[in-house]
């Protein structure tokens with residue numbers, strides 16, 4: 267069976283995720299096309315990580331289907347997983363291994379072998395050419411994040427899933443990460459990311475979904491969502507300095523109460 271050629275790299279249909287009595291994801295459907303950066307936004311506990319975990323096959327959905335690069339993640343999990351690169355909400359690697367060892371280890375897991383030149387090229391790409399002998403545990407948060415993204419994309423996956431990839435990064439590191447995310451898009455691959463930064467969503471995402479209490483409550487380009495809601499009284503009421511932003515729309519749609 268050949269690989270299915272299709273525009274939608276990811277198709278999520280009527281996804282439900284449950285932990286015991288907690289229904290974390292309800293009736294979630296969305297798609298992501300080739301060459302698209304898709305943002306999943308929502309307050310704490312909204313169901314973002316649960317949605318990603320079901321797509322990644324780390325947890326099994328109660329119902330619904332997920333198709334990655336044409337492969338059903340339950341019926342054809344091996345092919346589906348091979349098409350994905352996954353970065354978890356907090357990723358840590360063996361702190362005693364150095365950067366070169368970690369890159370070689372994970373390349374090996376994907377059946378790739380890195381020669382000296384390829385390793386150097388990869389280190390250059392993530393601006394860590396001087397740090398190849400540094401232990402992972404000695405790197406700064408931003409440097410660790412760069413290593414982590416390099417590993418996530420080491421096998422050139424069609425779909426890259428990033429759970430809060432820029433949390434805790436300084437503005438320079440964040441911009442650099444955005445560029446790397448955009449270069450994934452330029453190769454024709456697709457990215458799904460979660461973020462709490464509306465600025466980030468506006469800057470990098472082609473389309474977003476806002477998820478709250480496990481349900482998708484809005485989907486579109488950031489600009490379309492702003493334009494659609496700019497005259498809502500709730501949006502105007504929360505806007506600051508007279509300019510309507512994606513954050514105003516987000517707060518008006520999800521409410522201003524802090525989540526437990």
Ligand SMILES: Nc1ncnc2c1ncn2[C@@H]1O[C@H](COP(=O)(O)OP(=O)(O)OP(=O)(O)O)[C@@H](O)[C@H]1O
Pocket residue numbers: 285288289290308309310311312313314315316317
């Ligand atoms: N392993 C688990 N067992 C039980 N409940 C869980 C588990 N993981 C998540 N939940 C619950 O499921 C809901 C969704 O959690 P999830 O981690 O998907 O939210 P999130 O949108 O990623 O939040 P955050 O922005 O804080 O990362 C929450 O009510 C959470 O408490």
Ligand SMILES: [Mg+2]
Pocket residue numbers: 314315316355429
């Ligand atoms: Mg989460």
